[in-house]
Amino acid sequence: MQPYQRLTGHSKDVSYCAWSPDSSMLLTCSTEPDNLKLWDVSTGTCKHDLRKHDDQVTSCAWLPDGNHFVSGAMTKSISILLWNIDGSMLHKWSGPRVMDLAVNREGTLMYAICSEKKIWAYDLTDKTTQALWSIQETDPITSISLTLDDRYALVNLQTAQELHLWDLENKVLVHKYVGHNHLRYVLRSCFGGINQRFVVSGSEGMLGLLLANLVNWCRELAMNILRN
Structure with a gap:
């Protein structure tokens, strides 16, 4: 078995990746500060080097339309960003340090787990900066x-x-x-x-x-x- 592509460009460990809904693109996060890359899987080229967070990007998740995605980071000033696949930033949320993200099948709700031991729910339709609700956990969530x-x-x-x-x-x-x-x-x-x-x-x-x-x-x- 041979590798399909070899994606090179991160200078430190790759800590997270997420496939687009049609598997044509791949998002990767690195342990180096503010490093999120969008790859074209068929060619192995980096389409965008996305640097809008102030700290390590910990997670990313695609919206079901395949044209948008979100990323979470360890910084409180810009903890979550909403992106277009053309590399433009569409919206930002400030709040607790984000450990992981998930988006529902309709692309209307985003869930974030954070350093405050909580699960946060956000509305992606009107992009309000405040969370809709949260669930308190007892221990750190990964x-x-x-x-x-x-x-x-x-x-x-x-x-x-x-x-x-x-x-x-x-x-x-x-x-x-x-x-x-x-x-x-x-x-x-x-x-x-x-x-x-x-x-x-x-x-x-x-x-x-x-x-x-x-x-x-x-x-x-x-x-x-x-x-x-």
């Missing part, structure tokens, strides 16, 4: 994933070493998943399988422990989805 129907969010809690499944419609914690190790690094999780019947998460150290718990996680998540 990632967020949405179900296909956008009703549930799965988040990783670092020091608690738990995954939390939130009902975003009712702002209710549905379930907690335990069994993985998460103390030091940024770990991410996602849904998988037919009808997203299981969840999977990275783990520090023992991969076998993570895989052993997938059976229980799958069963528990399916039961919760059926109940709701």
Whole structure:
């Protein structure tokens, strides 16, 4: 197997990437300050080197139209930016340092997890600077994933070493998943399988422990989805 393309241009580690809806473009974030790049996958060329944040860009997410995307950073003055694929900045939000972002299927809502241990919801239709609402968590959050129907969010809690499944419609914690190790690094999780019947998460150290718990996680998540 040979690499399809080799994308070169970041001077430090690539910490995050996001494919466009049609897989023709790729966004990459680096650990170097203020570095977000948009790539043409077919040619391997960098279309835009986007530098409007004041600090490390931690995350990015596409809107479903494939013509817009958002990026989050560790700076409070410009924590989230909305972009056009032509490289122009369309809107900015100031607030807590952002760790991860997610956008719903309609492109109307954006969810951000931040250094204040909260999940924030923003309206992308009128681009108000204030969040619509927030959910307070107990520990630092490192990632967020949405179900296909956008009703549930799965988040990783670092020091608690738990995954939390939130009902975003009712702002209710549905379930907690335990069994993985998460103390030091940024770990991410996602849904998988037919009808997203299981969840999977990275783990520090023992991969076998993570895989052993997938059976229980799958069963528990399916039961919760059926109940709701």
